[in-house]
Amino acid sequence: MKKLSGGMKRRAGIAQAMLNNPKILILDEPTAGLDPNERIRFRNLISELSEDRLVLLSTHIVSDIEYIANEILLMKDGKLMHKGTADEIINSMTETVWECFVEKNMVSDFMKKYKISNMKSEADGVILRIISHEKPFVNAQSVEASLEDVFLYYFGEKAGDENAAI
Secondary structure (H helix, E strand, O other): OOOOHHHHHHHHHHHHHHHHOEEEEEOOOOOOOHHHHHHHHHHHHHHHHOOOOOEEEOOOOHHHHHOOOOOOOEEOOEEEEEEEEEHHHOOOOOOOOEEEEOOOOHHHHHHHHHHEEEEEEOEEEEEEEEOOOOOOOOEEEEOOOOHHHHHHHHHOOOOOOOOOOO
């Protein structure tokens, strides 16, 4: 087992878990540390396994959730924060995700006040993706949320934290 790759070790773990044909399969971070090809193979395996059993998946890799889950439960500190399909959860975030172009010298001010989910540098400024219930800037445009935005909304660093920009 020591010489197996991460993906092979995870497959061996799934095979071991499946020996008694359980009706419930609990997987904790099953694709963490896998390369993209192995993650895809593993997601497909999890999807197949879910056809005739309940699979509980705990992960921080948002794309895995989008591709695999029929229903998503967002839990924080043991409390259910939200549940639904990916589309239902994303649609609950209307008018909460914004994009705006700002001058580079304004970025730190925005980071102090808002959760920033993405920053894209341009030659003459920065495009910020902001999570906020209020329109952050006169030129900000409301954009469709992603499941990653939802994750950051519930679990991301608070505005003003030096690590708040992802």
